[in-house]
Amino acid sequence: MIAGWGPTDRDGLTPIEGGVTAPGGFRAAGVVSGVKPSGKPDLALVAAEAPAAAAVMTTTNLVTASSCELTQRHAADGQAQAVVINAGNANVCTPNGEEHTRALAASAAEHLDVPDRDVLVMSTGVIGVPLPIDRITDAMPTVVTELSTDGGHAAAEAMLTTDTHTKEVAVEVTDARGGRCVVAGMAKGVGMIEPAMATLLVVLTTDAPLNGTIARRVLTGAVRSTFNRISVDGDGSTSDSIALLASGRAEQPPSLEATGRAVHAVCADLAEQVVADGEGATRVGAVTVTGAATEAEAEKLARAVATSLLVRAAIHGADPNWGRILMAMGTAGVAFDPRRVSVTCGGITVCRFGVAASFDRGQVAAAMDRPVVELGADVGSGDASATVLTCDLTPEYVRFNAEYTT
Amino acid sequence: MIAGWGPTDRDGLTPIEGGVTAPGGFRAAGVVSGVKPSGKPDLALVAAEAPAAAAVMTTTNLVTASSCELTQRHAADGQAQAVVINAGNANVCTPNGEEHTRALAASAAEHLDVPDRDVLVMSTGVIGVPLPIDRITDAMPTVVTELSTDGGHAAAEAMLTTDTHTKEVAVEVTDARGGRCVVAGMAKGVGMIEPAMATLLVVLTTDAPLNGTIARRVLTGAVRSTFNRISVDGDGSTSDSIALLASGRAEQPPSLEATGRAVHAVCADLAEQVVADGEGATRVGAVTVTGAATEAEAEKLARAVATSLLVRAAIHGADPNWGRILMAMGTAGVAFDPRRVSVTCGGITVCRFGVAASFDRGQVAAAMDRPVVELGADVGSGDASATVLTCDLTPEYVRFNAEYTT
Numbered sequence: 001m002i003a004g005w006g007p008t009d010r011d012g013l014t015p016i017e018g019g020v021t022a023p024g025g026f027r028a029a030g031v032v033s034g035v036k037p038s039g040k041p042d043l044a045l046v047a048a049e050a051p052a053a054a055a056v057m058t059t060t061n062l063v064t065a066s067s068c069e070l071t072q073r074h075a076a077d078g079q080a081q082a083v084v085i086n087a088g089n090a091n092v093c094t095p096n097g098e099e100h101t102r103a104l105a106a107s108a109a110e111h112l113d114v115p116d117r118d119v120l121v122m123s124t125g126v127i128g129v130p131l132p133i134d135r136i137t138d139a140m141p142t143v144v145t146e147l148s149t150d151g152g153h154a155a156a157e158a159m160l161t162t163d164t165h166t167k168e169v170a171v172e173v174t175d176a177r178g179g180r181c182v183v184a185g186m187a188k189g190v191g192m193i194e195p196a197m198a199t200l201l202v203v204l205t206t207d208a209p210l211n212g213t214i215a216r217r218v219l220t221g222a223v224r225s226t227f228n229r230i231s232v233d234g235d236g237s238t239s240d241s242i243a244l245l246a247s248g249r250a251e252q253p254p255s256l257e258a259t260g261r262a263v264h265a266v267c268a269d270l271a272e273q274v275v276a277d278g279e280g281a282t283r284v285g286a287v288t289v290t291g292a293a294t295e296a297e298a299e300k301l302a303r304a305v306a307t308s309l310l311v312r313a314a315i316h317g318a319d320p321n322w323g324r325i326l327m328a329m330g331t332a333g334v335a336f337d338p339r340r341v342s343v344t345c346g347g348i349t350v351c352r353f354g355v356a357a358s359f360d361r362g363q364v365a366a367a368m369d370r371p372v373v374e375l376g377a378d379v380g381s382g383d384a385s386a387t388v389l390t391c392d393l394t395p396e397y398v399r400f401n402a403e404y405t406t
Numbered sequence: 407m408i409a410g411w412g413p414t415d416r417d418g419l420t421p422i423e424g425g426v427t428a429p430g431g432f433r434a435a436g437v438v439s440g441v442k443p444s445g446k447p448d449l450a451l452v453a454a455e456a457p458a459a460a461a462v463m464t465t466t467n468l469v470t471a472s473s474c475e476l477t478q479r480h481a482a483d484g485q486a487q488a489v490v491i492n493a494g495n496a497n498v499c500t501p502n503g504e505e506h507t508r509a510l511a512a513s514a515a516e517h518l519d520v521p522d523r524d525v526l527v528m529s530t531g532v533i534g535v536p537l538p539i540d541r542i543t544d545a546m547p548t549v550v551t552e553l554s555t556d557g558g559h560a561a562a563e564a565m566l567t568t569d570t571h572t573k574e575v576a577v578e579v580t581d582a583r584g585g586r587c588v589v590a591g592m593a594k595g596v597g598m599i600e601p602a603m604a605t606l607l608v609v610l611t612t613d614a615p616l617n618g619t620i621a622r623r624v625l626t627g628a629v630r631s632t633f634n635r636i637s638v639d640g641d642g643s644t645s646d647s648i649a650l651l652a653s654g655r656a657e658q659p660p661s662l663e664a665t666g667r668a669v670h671a672v673c674a675d676l677a678e679q680v681v682a683d684g685e686g687a688t689r690v691g692a693v694t695v696t697g698a699a700t701e702a703e704a705e706k707l708a709r710a711v712a713t714s715l716l717v718r719a720a721i722h723g724a725d726p727n728w729g730r731i732l733m734a735m736g737t738a739g740v741a742f743d744p745r746r747v748s749v750t751c752g753g754i755t756v757c758r759f760g761v762a763a764s765f766d767r768g769q770v771a772a773a774m775d776r777p778v779v780e781l782g783a784d785v786g787s788g789d790a791s792a793t794v795l796t797c798d799l800t801p802e803y804v805r806f807n808a809e810y811t812t
Contacts, residue, residue, distance in 0.1 A: 093732060326499060356500075395801030
């Protein structure tokens with residue numbers, strides 16, 4: 001885990017095997033519906049054995065997938081029992097998009113024998129191409145039949161688009177009074193198919209006994225400092241969705257604080273996996289701004305650095321280019337005194353109080369030539385800090401996204 | 407000239423030969439001072455024969471070059487007589503930076519025999535490295551001696567960093583009543599040296615008889631819709647500077663409106679040259695948003711499209727990826743109805759009312775495989791429009807900026 005990333009207090013957190021079916025009360029499956037031209041699995045289902053407390057967050061893009069709108073509507077009562085995910089077609093900017101999203105939820109509901117309103121929907125993939133809804137509804141009986149408590153990995157696989165591997169994590173958390181629960185999650189990272197766009201889908205499960213309101217509070221808190229602090233290309237998707245389902249099956253649940261810590265850790269881990277698998281990426285850049293007046297200002301400054309193309313190209317080249325870091329911070333709209341700023345690359349101070357520090361360039365380059373490059377800036381204004389993760393900008397990223405893919 | 411770019415009324419505008427010395431009353435020169443390791447010319451001087459009306463605009467980056475601060479101070483009275491430009495070292499984040507900037511102005515002033523406060527300074531190049539001020543002051547007598555009315559091109563050359571060629575333009579404008587003047591300019595485009603950052607320097611000259619207040623109004627108006635509507639990498643420089651000097655030497659000057667039109671045309675032309683020479687660029691992308699409620703909203707939407715990495719990669723690949731255009735507009739913070747949006751690529755409609763239009767993909771790709779790719783989006787909200795220029799994102803951009811250059 002990257003320093004400064006995820007919960008600072010990791011007491012009682014233990015990584016365990018498995019994905020979304022690790023917590024009690026959940027089954028999952030992934031099958032081939034035939035939407036992906038590759039013939040790979042493309043229909044995932046996660047189902048709780050009984051109605052679960054649920055919270056969701058979806059994209060803030062004004063151009064929004066109808067799946068996001070339906071998921072918000074269906075989770076508004078704080079309860080859901082299943083998440084159906086189709087990959088290979090985002091069903092965005094399509095004729096009959098809303099109708100097809102409703103049909104997806106209805107089909108899953110029918111075969112699971114639950115009300116439509118307890119099914120959430122996530123769709124990812126190409127946009128602007130009509131969804132072949134019949135292929136998915138035809139495959140629905142199979143995916144329901146295949147649901148199992150071992151099915152987490154199959155579901156994680158079926159939600160991918162151009163991700164190079166599945167992203168899963170599970171942790172057990174215990175508290176001082178012997179309470180325990182499991183929190184798990186799966187994500188698909190930024191991927192691109194045809195005229196598609198970056199999309200992020202996440203499903204979290206826990207056996208902790210949350211209600212809808214508390215689930216929402218826990219989810220919002222964790223996302224704020226994890227998924228909302230990563231950037232691969234600065235382009236916000238139309239389909240971003242995250243859902244947390246809580247089965248309440250834990251026999252002796254821990255404190256809410258411990259559960260929240262576990263949700264935070266799971267989000268932090270998945271978010272890091274997403275950035276590390278960013279298109280064309282060879283390294284993660286972890287930008288930590290300290291000494292800011294407020295956490296919001298620290299985040300703004302760190303985000304400006306993490307989304308700068310010049311900084312991201314310098315991370316690729318393991319170049320301790322601190323001038324670009326100062327330049328990027330100067331565009332963030334946050335007041336600070338450049339003469340109080342110090343900058344570290346790979347943990348080594350390269351700029352002190354706004355001017356070059358004396359450092360061994362080869363040594364810094366070596367400290368940056370690693371899978372995770374830590375960039376730090378202290379602005380000398382206060383005590384607040386924030387970390388934003390990005391990946392390096394590579395020629396492969398451009399080649400991948402310039403390809404005439406249709 | 408790109409459709410929608412520059413003044414819509416081009417009456418009486420005629421391109422003429424030459425650069426900043428084309429208008430009467432200006433001399434210029436460029437020499438080698440030895441700051442650039444390459445030994446190329448790196449010290450430019452533009453001087454009016456008498457005090458000229460002057461207006462300047464400099465970077466909004468909070469980390470600001472001391473040259474920008476001095477230039478603002480010296481132009482505050484609406485008058486200047488010379489612009490001295492050193493390339494190869496931006497003198498930003500350096501010890502004694504302010505002192506060296508003052509020394510630069512004082513040295514030019516001494517050899518030109520004008521007051522210090524009538525000299526503007528622009529510096530560009532590596533940041534964080536102390537400026538070898540002595541080399542520049544040693545070369546000052548030479549550059550003053552070499553000033554000539556033919557020296558515009560030499561000055562344009564000496565202000566470059568990694569630009570591949572000089573950027574110059576001159577136009578003559580006449581009005582219906584027989585008034586005429588000349589407006590000219592030179593720019594250096596985005597370039598990178600060592601731990602430097604994108605910088606844009608522009609000097610405009612005219613023989614029109616403006617005063618400081620009017621010069622400022624004309625300059626602000628032209629920059630607003632030209633230099634402030636281009637983007638190469640979204641990274642704002644610490645050193646951006648533009649100065650307009652007006653000698654008043656035109657014998658029968660045209661209307662202020664005609665002069666403003668000429669300044670606008672010169673800015674539009676130079677801004678286009680800057681984008682076309684963007685690092686690694688192979689094409690210009692001209693993003694025009696029409697049908698917006700206000701021009702400010704049109705500009706925001708066009709900027710969101712023009713700065714999207716995914717759109718810029720699609721421009722590189724001549725890929726009519728309209729989904730990315732809608733996605734980028736959805737992140738702009740401007741309200742619109744996606745179901746009313748139509749999108750054109752290379753002039754061909756690819757999305758109508760938010761869903762795919764029927765189009766021949768090969769034909770659109772061919773229309774995009776050109777030096778200037780025109781992307782249009784009509785949002786159906788009103789009558790306002792704006793164009794923002796960018797360049798394509800290429801693997802060469804990344805390679806260039808990832809290089810370990812120090």
